[in-house]
């Protein structure tokens with residue numbers, strides 16, 4: 001049973017190199033059931049905040065420097081849905097980075113938008129790079145009808161785009177820039193980590209507190225930073241997408257987190273950065289595995305990089321990302337955030353202990369000693385699918401048209417030239433290989449096979465390698 005299983009897990013020695021950022025180490029002074037209330041007298045109403053919750057949200061806005069902040073208890077997901085709907089007309093046009101989270105695609109589907117994409121380059125390790133101002137400029141010229149631009153910065157892997165220059169370009173068109181900063185709630189508080197999109201000039205910024213800070217899962221913030229998107233509209237959409245029973249336990253946790261960051265965030269993040277630097281120094285002793293750092297993303301591939309994301313590259317060794325992930329868990333009790341074909345991601349926060357970092361360093365150094373170099377053969381095999389996986393796809397109809405049309409479920413092998421009715425993506429990181437409305441090509445079919453062969457889970461792929469397609473093609 002889930003509750004008992006979780007209690008057992010809490011007692012185990014497994015160390016969490018994954019979300020949430022509290023790393024299971026925060027304590028509540030009171031039993032959470034004692035403060036789990038509804039909107040009773042004196043405790044305000046999140047959907048019409050005018051008292052204690054209004055003050056709490058003001059403190060969040062002050063911390064990050066936004067005009068207005070909204071507490072979200074349905075994650076960044078409900079913030080993204082609301083921001084997209086508020087910034088566009090129904091059936092309008094939006095320009096998004098292809099590596100956006102599925103919540104962005106869901107917002108697009110609900111609003112019936114025509115989607116144009118910015119395709120980030122993919123490194124040989126299989127990591128999506130930054131969105132460049134040049135690519136943005138070209139896309140805005142190509143698609144003059146775009147009503148809003150949405151990018152993810154930092155990405156799940158920690159790649160940061162030049163939000164300040166991107167915002168400047170977007171604003172010349174007098175349209176808003178929405179930044180999915182779900183993985184960057186720790187930005188803008190200490191100089192050790194990148195600047196937040198809030199201060200870099202974005203118009204709406206969404207941050208998951210739970211991913212990188214000590215806050216309960218599902219807690220997030222939506223910041224309004226300018227008048228380019230109507231706050232009234234955002235509130236109307238939050239009313240739709242967010243529960244009418246926001247948890248006071250979650251909101252109390254958010255207030256504690258914001259207070260902690262306001263009072264001692266800079267010092268905590270600086271200390272944390274010291275631990276990350278010491279860890280990176282130890283990782284210089286690796287011979288086959290490799291810790292990717294800011295220097296691994298030269299030129300325009302990353303404007304900046306979040307050092308709290310530990311990307312351990314396996315492509316120079318005779319081990320895949322998934323095998324390393326399994327070994328770290330099974331032999332060393334270290335639970336990673338995710339495995340990709342040729343790297344493993346450990347997510348860290350300032351709540352990570354010295355002991356946790358030591359355990360990870362020791363484990364990686366021991367594993368590294370047992371590995372053989374890979375030569376160029378296997379490295380090429382692993383990296384190739386990733387470097388070409390997210391190539392532009394031909395759009396036949398919009399996402400919502402494809403979703404609303406009649407569907408059939410057919411074997412993947414027979415899907416060539418049919419129109420996708422569902423998303424196909426690897427989770428993590430949740431970037432679509434193909435979106436509804438796009439033509440399925442022979443290459444896509446081969447790519448999906450490669451991902452399955454590498455042991456990666458392809459979501460949207462049904463039992464017996466079948467997929468959902470639109471009937472009208």
Ligand SMILES: Cc1ncc(COP(=O)(O)O)c(C=O)c1O
Nearest residue numbers: 074075076077101156180182208
């Ligand atoms: C880049 C990105 N954006 C948005 C989300 C959604 O955030 P939440 O889980 O807080 O709803 C995620 C979740 O993993 C994410 O990785």
